[in-house]
Every structure is written in C-alpha cells, then in structure tokens.
Amino acid sequence: MIDTHCHIDDPVYAPELDVFISRQQAAGVSAIMVPGVTAGSCESVVSVCCRYPRYLFPALGLHPEEVRSDYEQQLAVIKHSVDELMQVRSEEDKPHIVAIGEVGLDYHFSTEFKAEQHDAFRAQLGWAAELDLPVMVHSRDATEDTYNIIKECSAVCEKSYGRPLRGVMHCFSGSYETAMMYVAIGWKLGIGGVITFKNSKLSTNLCPPDGRSAVPLSSLVLETDAPYMTPVPYRGQTNESRYMSYVAERIAQAYGVSYDDVITTTTATANALFIEK
Template sequence: MARLFDTHSHLNAPQLAEELEAVIQRAKEAHVERIVIPGYDLAACERAVALAEKHEGLYAAVGFHPTDVRGLTQKDYERLAEWSQLDHVVAIGEIGLDYHWDTTTKEEQHEAFRRQIHLAKDLNMPIIIHDREAHADIVRILKEEGAKEVGGIMHCFSGSWEMAKECMNMNFMISFGGPVTFKNAKRPQEVARQVPTDYLLIETDAPYLTPEPHRGKRNEPSYVVHVAEKIAALREMDFEELCEITWKNAERLFRLGNV
C-alpha cells in the first residue's frame, strides 16, 4: 500500500478532540504517514504545535485564518514567529481571504494577509492559502507582496484552471480535498486532470469537506485515500503512483527529509 500525506487536516479542531487518538490511529492504519495541522487562531496554533511535538509524522503550520484576524496584536504576530522556529513547524497558515463570512472586514483580512506573507518571507517558509469567494484578490495580493519568493499551497483549490496557472507561476502547489470527489464538482475535477504532477497535492481539511463515500459524516485524515483514488481515476493513472507523487511534492515543499 502506498504511503499518503494529508497536507491539511485540523486535528486541532474541537470536533475531533474526544476521539483524537483513535482518529490518528485510523490514519496510520490507512497508511497516512504524514499530516500537516494548520492553525487558524492562537489556541489552534498552540494545539497544532503540541500535537506535532507529541506524535511522529505530525507537523504544524501556524497562522491566523481570515475570519479570526480581528483584534490581533503585535504580540500575537510575535508568537507566530516564535512558533515558526520549532523544527516541527513547517509553514505559515492557514492564511488568506474569506468573503463568505462577515466576522471580519475585507480591510482587516487584507492587512492580516499581507502581514503574514511578510512574516513567511522573513522566515523563508511556505504559505498555506485559504481562499473562499476571493479568487481575484488572493492572486492580486500574492503578486503584490512577492509571495513567489516562498510559494506554498492553494489549499482545497476551488478556482479555475486559469487561476491555477497563475498560482503555479508563483510557486504555489494546487491541493485538492473532498470536494473533488463530489459528483457535481466539475471545475475542481477539470483542474485536477490538468495540474502538472510536480504541483499536485492532496488533503482532507478534516473535520470538514468529507469526501465520497463518507459525505455527510465528520471528516478525518484516513479518508484522504478517497481523494487520492478520485484524482488517480480522473488522470487515468496508477493509484500508488499518484500517492508517491503527492508524497514527494509535500516532502519537497515542507522541506522534510526522506522516510
């Protein structure tokens, strides 16, 4: 069985807290050998870091989600910089823009997004991008802030093939989660067929966006196998080859040594 790398799983989310050890064990049994846990607020970053310290194969990203940026202080950003120095912290994220919810203004989101890109560049770390209903502004700000210097991941990509090409030109890999398995997901499937293998990643975004055939249930990292199976089928390629390609891509992006 091929090894799998879930590049985006919120093992730090409250929905998984009670059953967390069992969730991690099921991931191992499904050959999900590495998982990146992105932060979204201070408490979530702290939990991600603690989990990565405790479990082999788990890694943390630290960052402020666009819906959680109101009221951030200089001290909060300094805390991100401190966490980023730890060996098992591999990226700044998830950061970006989210125009679906109204917990923060666009201005607040833009400021926090730019500030965290600056931090990633100062630290020479890749960025994990959250983009919801904000495609044009995401691309514009990444260009304006020179994010190409560090690159990263377009997490759970939902944009067009044209947008994917712009992001890849800025050294961002394209990651697909559960929605690529949905029957009506024509655009993600179209993009998943076309992304060059060097830019392809898989994820779950657990506990959210559960793939078929478990849609409607809480998501978990072991389900990333269904994402891999779907993309392999879309691309008419061998499943184990797809797993190994996405593993090596994630390893390269996060600068992790060979296992």
C-alpha cells in the same frame, strides 16, 4: 500519503486521539499538517503536535474569517509562537513548524474587515518571507485580491531574500485558468473531498477534456480539511486523513494514471514543499 491540511486539534478528535492516529498510520498516512486559525487555536495546534512530534506538523496563522478589529494583538501572539517553534525546529522531540497558515482572504460571509484581512495577510506573508517558510492559503470569493497580494509580497520577498514565496492554495476548487496562474508561479494546489462531490467540476478543471494540457500532477498535494469536506462515500461524517484514498482515486481516474502514481507524486510534492527544507 501526506495530509497537508487537517484540523486535528478540533475537539471532535480529542476523546480518542491515540486511536485516531493509529488508524491513520495503519492506512498509510505518513504525516499530517495541522494549521492554526486564531491565537487560541495556534496554542492547541502546538500542544497536540507536541504529542506526536514527527507525525503531526504545525502551521500557525490567523485565518481570514477570524480577522477582526483585534487582529494586531492576535498576530503578535501568533508571531511569538512562530518564533518559539523556529528555535526548536531541528530538535527531534519538538514540533517541527512547516508553514505559515492558514492565512488568506475570505469575502464569502462578510467584507466588513476587508482592509484588516489584507493587512493581516500581507503581514503573515512577510513572516513566511523572513523565515523561509511556505504558506497555506485560504481564499474564498477573493481570487483576484488573493493572487495580487501573493504576487506583490512574493516580489518583495524576491528582492529582499533572493527567492519567491512558495505555498499551497488550500482546498482548491477554482477554474483551470486560476490553477494555471498558481502553477506558473510554482505554487501547489491542495486537493480534498470536493473532487469526489457529484456536482464538482474540479476534475475537469484540472484535466480539461478539450485538449488543453492538464494541470501538472506534480503541482497537486492531498488534504482533508478535516473534520470538514469529507469525501464521498463518507460525506456527512467526520473526515479522517485516511479517506484521502478516495480523493487520490478520483485524481487517478481524471489523469488516467495509477492510484500509486498519485500517491507517490503528491507525497513527493508535499515533502519537498513542507518537510525537506
């Protein structure tokens, strides 16, 4: 199984990183994607991914909650790192950049920098278009604007490069309708610990009990958002990629398929989106 979103550069993992990595490998985690959130964090993402070049895969971007008045300087620094990684992308012993992310819109705590968030999001979707990279999108309390900006930038991408933008809605917990909107444009949904939470409606949103067809299993990828979003039964503890087995179990239950089907399908989707290209 592939963890498509894990903040393994978080200091909580630093003291025992080798042990942590071996534990994930032993549990069948075949790759981990590590998104950046600021210019500074992108630097630590690259350095941690340098240590495990074909196991940890970096994604670089400016997180919407980190967008402030200095966002243009931050973007310039991050773009420089993106360009550097693109140059060494085919070298076996160098970090292989798999995406632009995490980027998007977040109005949850503040809309003070809303215009700047839009600007930063558009700029980074432009990088993804130019470099033919997928995008890891974070959207909180901003469903409509996020979708509209993706659609708008994807149309520009299509016009300039003859292909739409592709990507994943990270930590998806939206409605059936929102899920299907993204499925319709070929985007994937990152499913993590939320689906195991007692009050979560996510599994019925993915597989409505009323006869509407389920969100295709082939549109889902697994993720942790570690160290956060730890699934039941480890909720409250530091998350680990191997705990995605509880997420996969819950998806299998909802779809009425085997655990192995979920692992095979989500791994193939994550590979096709991020690694094979």
